[in-house]
Amino acid sequence: MAIHASGLGVRFGDRWLFRGLDLAVEAGECLAVTGDNGSGKSTLLHCLYGVQDLTEGVVTVAGRRPDERDREFRRAVSVVLDDSALFEEYTPEQHLQLLGLADTTALPDIPAVEMSAGQRRRLLLTGALRREHSVLLLDEPERALDATARAWLADVIAEAKASAAVVIASHNGPLVERVADRVVEL
Amino acid sequence: MSGLAVFIGAGLLTLPFYRAELLHERFVGAHAVPANALTAVVLLAVAVAVVSLLRRDFVRLHPARLTWDDTGDRDRIVHRAMVRAWALRFGIVAYLFVAAGFVLGWSGWPALLATTVAAALYAYAAARRARRGEHAVPFGLAAAGAAFVPSTWLWIIAGVLLAATAAVWGPPPRPGRRELVRGHLAHVARAVAASFGDVLSVLPRPRPTRGRLGTTLRFVVTGIAARRGMVAAAVLLALAAPVLHAVFPVVAPVWWAGLGAYFAVLPFAGGLAEVSTVAGLRRWLPQSDTELWLTAVVVLMVVAGLWLAAAALAGLPAAPAAIPVAAVAVARTVSRPDLDYSPGPTADLGGVAMPVNLVRQLVRGPFLLVMGLAALS
Numbered sequence: 154m155a156i157h158a159s160g161l162g163v164r165f166g167d168r169w170l171f172r173g174l175d176l177a178v179e180a181g182e183c184l185a186v187t188g189d190n191g192s193g194k195s196t197l198l199h200c201l202y203g204v205q206d207l208t209e210g211v212v213t214v215a216g217r218r219p220d221e222r223d224r225e226f227r228r229a230v231s232v233v234l235d236d237s238a239l240f241e242e243y244t245p246e247q248h249l250q251l252l253g254l255a256d257t258t259a260l261p262d263i264p265a266v267e268m269s270a271g272q273r274r275r276l277l278l279t280g281a282l283r284r285e286h287s288v289l290l291l292d293e294p295e296r297a298l299d300a301t302a303r304a305w306l307a308d309v310i311a312e313a314k315a316s317a318a319v320v321i322a323s324h325n326g327p328l329v330e331r332v333a334d335r336v337v338e339l
Numbered sequence: 340m341s342g343l344a345v346f347i348g349a350g351l352l353t354l355p356f357y358r359a360e361l362l363h364e365r366f367v368g369a370h371a372v373p374a375n376a377l378t379a380v381v382l383l384a385v386a387v388a389v390v391s392l393l394r395r396d397f398v399r400l401h402p403a404r405l406t407w408d409d410t411g412d413r414d415r416i417v418h419r420a421m422v423r424a425w426a427l428r429f430g431i432v433a434y435l436f437v438a439a440g441f442v443l444g445w446s447g448w449p450a451l452l453a454t455t456v457a458a459a460l461y462a463y464a465a466a467r468r469a470r471r472g473e474h475a476v477p478f479g480l481a482a483a484g485a486a487f488v489p490s491t492w493l494w495i496i497a498g499v500l501l502a503a504t505a506a507v508w509g510p511p512p513r514p515g516r517r518e519l520v521r522g523h524l525a526h527v528a529r530a531v532a533a534s535f536g537d538v539l540s541v542l543p544r545p546r547p548t549r550g551r552l553g554t555t556l557r558f559v560v561t562g563i564a565a566r567r568g569m570v571a572a573a574v575l576l577a578l579a580a581p582v583l584h585a586v587f588p589v590v591a592p593v594w595w596a597g598l599g600a601y602f603a604v605l606p607f608a609g610g611l612a613e614v615s616t617v618a619g620l621r622r623w624l625p626q627s628d629t630e631l632w633l634t635a636v637v638v639l640m641v642v643a644g645l646w647l648a649a650a651a652l653a654g655l656p657a658a659p660a661a662i663p664v665a666a667v668a669v670a671r672t673v674s675r676p677d678l679d680y681s682p683g684p685t686a687d688l689g690g691v692a693m694p695v696n697l698v699r700q701l702v703r704g705p706f707l708l709v710m711g712l713a714a715l716s
Contacts, residue, residue: 204618221618224627238619242545242565243552250552251623264547280623 154213155180155288155318156201161210163196170196171339174210180287183310183319185333192339194322195235198292201320202232215288231286231317233294237277239265245276252284270297275305282309288318295325307331355438362442366587375487376443377436378451379582382484384435385455386575388428389462389477395469396529397424398514399522414513421466429459443586447490454493457500464504467511474571476503485578485653487585536701537678539616542609543569555626555634562610563642569606573646576603581654591716596658599650600643600665601708605672607642611635612673632674639666664711672704 154177162172170193178184186194199205200212203219203226212219215229239248245260260276261268268276274297281289294310295303303325310332313319323329329336355362373379397420400413432455440448458480465473483496514522532541545565552558580599584592614621614631624631643662651657683696 227622228625232622234619236617236619237622238617240545240613240620240623242547243561244547244549247550247552247561248623251558252625253553255553266547284625 154178156184156212156214156320158201158212159210161197161200161212162208163193163200163205164208169208172209174337174339176212176337178318178320180316180318181314182334183314183321183332185329185336186320186322186339187324187329187336188339194339195292197339198232198234198290198320198322201290202230202234204234229286230288230290231281231284232290232292233277233281234290234292237281239268239273239276241266245279248276248280249283252280254283271299271302274298275302278306278309282313286317289313289320291319291321291323293323294321295323295328303328352434352438355441359441366442366589368589370588372443373487373585375447375489376586377439377445378447378490378493379484379487380439380443380586381432381436381451381455382480382488383579383582384432385458386477386481386484387579388432389458389465389480390474390571390575392425392428392462392466393469393473393477395421395466396522396526397421397466398518399526400519401523402520405516405519413519414511417514417519418511425459425463425466429455429462432459447493450490450493450497453497454500457497457504461500461504461507464508468507468509469512470507473507476500478571478574481575481578485582487582535678535697538605539612539673539675542612542673543606545609555624555630556638558624559610559631559634559638562613563607563638566607566609572606573603574649577646577649577655578653580650584655592656593658593661593715594712595655596647596650597661597665597708597712597715599655600646600661601668601705603646604639604643604665604669608635608639608669608673611670615674616677632670635674636666636670639669642666643669658715660715661712664708664715668704668708668711670704671707675700675703 156176156178158174158176161174161176163170164172174197176184186197188194196205200207201214201219203214203221203223215226217223217226217229219230220226242264243251244262244264246262248265249255260272260279265273265276274294278291278294281291289310291310294306298306307328310319310321310328314332314334319332321329321332398417399420400416436451436455458476461476465476480496483492488496528540532538543566545562546568548561548565550557550561550564552561576599580595584590584595611631614624640662643665644659647655647657647659647662678697678700680697683694685692686695687693
């Protein structure tokens with residue numbers, strides 16, 4: 154099982170964001186997490202990547218306890234979270250070179266600082282999708298993308314889940330419908 | 340705490356006026372003061388003041404003000420801010436002029452005063468509108484200082500500055516909303532950095548840079564190249580270090596070499612700082628922290644070595660032992676994680692409560708530098 158969680162709960166002050174959550178995602182499967190703003194979708198992904206401590210429950214991701222400080226864990230789990238960023242001075246090709254990828258992308262050959270919000274998002278997604286991984290975590294991947302790019306996103310997530318376990322947090326109904334095998338609503 | 344700081348600060352700042360002989364003994368000792376020492380110190384201070392003003396940090400307005408109260412005269416507000424920035428910088432230069440005069444002697448002061456006034460006029464005129472090559476003037480002044488030019492030359496320099504002032508005089512451009520907001524955000528970052536003594540948030544932004552990034556070495560070198568805009572500041576420091584050594588010979592050259600190399604190299608380590616503090620950027624790099632850090636230290640040593648060579652050309656005695664100390668101190672300064680402001684124990688330092696946890700995070704690089712240089716000297 155690529156992701157196995159039982160009894161997950163996160164509490165901020167007196168308020169439980171979510172509690173008693175059980176998850177099981179295998180390679181080849183895509184789980185979509187949906188819910189209103191503030192329901193805990195991003196926090197759940199942070200928990201799965203080990204940047205947010207759980208109040209209760211246990212979870213393993215790629216066979217390990219989530220800890221993004223662990224290099225081996227980072228090698229197995231690829232993410233686009235709300236803190237993902239670009240080197241403003243580098244082009245898409247240079248970003249992919251950092252990951253050891255020689256191919257160019259469909260993105261323009263300009264530094265990130267000159268790219269639109271949608272182009273920046275697409276570059277972040279390209280980096281996460283094309284690096285080696287067995288688990289893929291995407292937080293609102295459709296944000297800032299136009300209709301064409303959203304169609305591209307659905308295609309690449311469908312491709313990615315052939316070899317990895319994928320979890321997406323999303324508000325986008327058509328995307329969830331297209332790529333998700335199961336849906337968890339928070 | 341602020342009252343005590345003002346009291347101590349005022350005491351230190353007025354020291355040259357009533358204990359000049361003590362400062363002279365401490366910094367100059369039995370050595371002879373070099374001819375035109377006052378000229379060298381003041382011209383460097385003037386150069387720094389002009390460069391600082393030409394950064395045009397005064398071009399800023401609060402976004403909330405632009406949203407809710409934008410019917411006033413923006414140009415007038417920006418101009419007033421410019422006058423305040425100009426007065427502050429040249430007020431400091433005036434203080435240094437008088438303080439250094441008391442300690443080093445007043446040789447050639449009339450010509451130096453004329454040059455300073457002419458430079459202040461040039462700075463006022465030049466700061467109003469950006470032009471290509473505007474930094475040639477402050478760098479010329481710094482070079483003249485480093486060359487300890489005699490006072491007869493100063494009259495000529497003053498004349499050149501007045502001519503340059505007339506040449507650059509013109510109506511200021513009208514800054515737009517985007518420029519004003521960018522200036523405000525930069526000001527907030529500087530204010531926070533000053534409040535907490537945290538240099539990481541004010542390291543220069545990188546410029547777009549071509550080049551392959553496939554290896555750790557290439558990533559580090561390209562990160563340094565992306566901060567090439569700071570070469571000018573490093574050159575200014577390379578001119579300042581030998582002057583400070585000549586004027587205050589009691590201080591061992593390794594201190595000027597080490598401190599100069601540290602401050603010259605620090606901006607170039609912005610790439611390492613970014614990946615150390617921004618998790619989203621660190622994820623682009625598959626290398627281990629150790630590999631990244633060691634590669635950065637080696638490359639920073641090369642940069643520090645180049646800086647030291649430039650300072651040696653300008654007259655600073657060679658102190659190669661300072662190179663690794665400065666490079667490691669820079670890497671240690673910028674490779675700390677994002678600041679943790681959580682409350683912790685405090686130490687009582689003469690009635691001032693120092694937050695131990697915060698200070699420990701902030702001084703890890705500078706402390707290493709000071710200890711290393713103390714051991715070398």
